[in-house]
Amino acid sequence: MMRPVLLLLAALAGLLATPASAAPKTKATPAPTLALIERGKLVFTRNCAPCHGQGPGDDGSPRLPGTARLEARYNGSLPGALELRSDLTADVLRYFIRNGSGPMPMFRKTEVSDQDILAIEVYLQQSAAKTRK
Numbered sequence: 429m430m431r432p433v434l435l436l437l438a439a440l441a442g443l444l445a446t447p448a449s450a451a452p453k454t455k456a457t458p459a460p461t462l463a464l465i466e467r468g469k470l471v472f473t474r475n476c477a478p479c480h481g482q483g484p485g486d487d488g489s490p491r492l493p494g495t496a497r498l499e500a501r502y503n504g505s506l507p508g509a510l511e512l513r514s515d516l517t518a519d520v521l522r523y524f525i526r527n528g529s530g531p532m533p534m535f536r537k538t539e540v541s542d543q544d545i546l547a548i549e550v551y552l553q554q555s556a557a558k559t560r561k
């Protein structure tokens with residue numbers, strides 16, 4: 429008597445589970461290997477540091493444009509420099525990198541690949557942890 433009901437429930441559970449398991453999964457943060465950190469640092473230095481670096485601007489402005497903008501936005505609640513932040517996941521980075529934001533340009537996959545974005549995430553985590561010590 430119970431059996432058909434259980435089978436039905438199992439079938440329903442299977443149906444319900446299908447969409448979730450078919451949804452694209454976010455890649456977990458990869459292990460911070462030295463190679464990945466180095467790659468992230470290289471990609472960041474080339475593509476992001478001109479605006480998000482920690483030094484002064486070439487034009488004598490005290491902060492680079494990305495750092496200045498974020499410093500003003502967070503007003504002390506988060507650092508202006510991305511290399512001091514440990515809250516930036518690959519998903520957040522991918523959103524800004526692929527779409528751009530205000531004065532920030534978007535980057536194509538041929539310029540900054542999805543693997544590069546994971547490397548940037550790992551590099552930023554590592555550099556933020558370093559400066560907390």
Ligand code: HEC
Pocket residue numbers: 472475476477478479480493494497498510516520521524525529530531532533535540548
């Ligand atoms: C031409 C300068 C420029 C370049 C190059 C640039 N950014 Fe930006 N970025 C900005 C500015 C300015 C903002 C603030 C945007 C706004 O106010 O809408 C920003 C915002 C961001 C944010 C949002 C942070 C937050 O808390 O809101 C992230 C993340 C980010 N950039 C990552 C990157 C990464 C990673 C790269 C390199 C692949 C990069 N940016 C390259 C100028 C730049």
